[in-house]
Amino acid sequence: MRILVCAAYLPFPPKGGGRADIWRRIEGFVELGHSVMLLHQYDPNGSLAPREGDFAAMDQVLTARFSYPIERSARRTIRQLVGQFHTPWHAxxxxxxxxxxxxxxxxxxxxxxxVIWLDGPWLGEVARGIRHERPVPLLYRSHNIEHLYLRRQARASPRWRNKVAWHVITLGLRRYELGLMRESTRVLDISLDDLAFWSARGVSSIEWLPPLPELALTGDPITPIPSDVLFVGGLRLPNNVAxxxxxxxxxxxxxxxRLPDATVTVVGSGPDRELRTHLESMDGVRTAFDVPTIPPYLFGARVLVNPVHTGSGVQLKMLDMLMTRAPIVTRSQGVRGLPSDVVAQCEVHDSAEAFADAVVQRLSEPRVDLDSREAVRRHFTLASLEGALRGIDTNLEDGGDRV
Known part of the structure; x- marks a missing residue:
């Protein structure tokens, strides 16, 4: 099958939940024998700008690629603002x-x-244009309830300018997301909770498709990097920073x-100067920023933690944690949208006291039922990706409007 993946940003290198979800799935498609063309936008400036060799590395996996830069001008900004309720800002x-x-x-x-595989709503207008010319099935990947996710990020941001900006980009977004889902042959949601949200609003052709952990595609790291307690997450996002x-x-x-010699290691990308300075000044806190790969840190930790309290969708960091043999302590947001057998692999606490008690307990008694841990990993394999495509290639001209 020839699959056109439409993504709103450069998914390589696969750092951070969104980029990793897209790129790991592309690798999964190729491993299953499909040909993939990636159509994506990218920012030519800033920390997420393509590095030398990124495009060449992607082309080793892809059959074809079309990359185009984000264009900025006063005229485009005015046009985006005027048309915001019809076409949301990012689209x-x-x-x-x-x-x-x-x-x-x-x-x-x-x-x-x-097949057109649309990763999130932002390239919705581009995908619609392609589909008008070539009416093939449209598969929509829902990463979040985007309009709610962005509002929560606005609330989590400490800066008023950012709060306003996050809110502005949600204008018209709920209606837009629902419209894309109604046009799609199949909606593949990252989260069971989000799936229930959209089902309650009339979306019927919707299935759960969890992300692929990195270890679903690669082996265990050869040389783990040891730590007592470990957090991993993108440090540009307000919810992770909070x-x-x-x-x-x-x-x-x-x-x-209670454990004066214990240390916690924060591994993340793109921290601002204020956060970096704060973390590096604290006793018992170690940092590793913008590292090339995460699994050595995950497999070297005695206890893995997720202190993030707000968000949407499924946090990919949780699935990567499940590939290890370490105890997992998380706030309730970390297990949102996951099956009950997966939730049972984690200790869930929302108060600082209970969270700290669990970390101390697991450092002292790091027991994990490895048989049940292995059993839940069946949710996060290439078989789930294969199932998402099942039946699509036998009906290529039936192009959607199933919802």
Missing amino acids: AKALPDTHVAEDLRRQVRDFAPD GVHWLVDDVWPRVRA
Whole structure:
């Protein structure tokens, strides 16, 4: 099968939950024998700009690729604001200029996809245009209830400017998400809780598709990096930053009062100067920022923690934790949207006192039922990805409107 994956940002290197989810699934498609064309937007500036060799590395996996930069101008900004209720901010931002769109259509025609896989709503208008020309099945990957997720990020942000910006980009988004789902042949949701949310609003052709942990595609790391307690997460996102502050400011002093030599390691990408300085000044807190790969840290930890309190969808860090043999302590948000047998693998506590007690207990008695841990991993294999495509290739011209 020829699969056109539409993503709103560069998914490589696969760091952070969203990028990792997209790229690991592409690798899974290829491992299952499918051909993949990636159509994506990227920011040519800033910390997420492509590095030398990123495109070449992706091309080792992809059959074809169309990459186009985010365009910024006063005229585009005004147009995005004026049309916001019809086309939400990020979806309008992803529309390519005319000359880019012509090249895009030509290259997509050459690839001749059997299926369009739309990762999130932001390239919705691009996918609609392609599908108008080539009416093939549209599979929509829902990463979050985006309009709720962005509002929660706004609440979690400490800066008023960011709060306003996060809120502005949600205008018209709920209606837009629902419209894309109604046009899709199949909706594949990352979260069981989110699936129930959309089902209650009339979306019927919807299934659960969990992310693929990195270890579903690779082996255990050869050389683990040891630590007592470990948190892993992108440190650009307000909810992760708030969770880290709660961990080191509220939980960790309680742990150190009982285990003075214990250390917690924070592994993450893109911390701002304020957070970096705060973490590096604290006793018993170690940091590792922008590391090339995460599994050595995960497999070297005695206890894994997730202190994040707000969010949506499924947190990919939780699934990566399940691939290890270490105890897992999390707040309730960390297990949101996961099956009950997966939740049972974690100790769930929302108060700082209870969270600290669990960490101390697990450092002293690191017991894990490895047989049950192994059993729950069946949810997160290539078989789940294969199931998401089942039946699609036998009905290529039946292009959607199933909801």
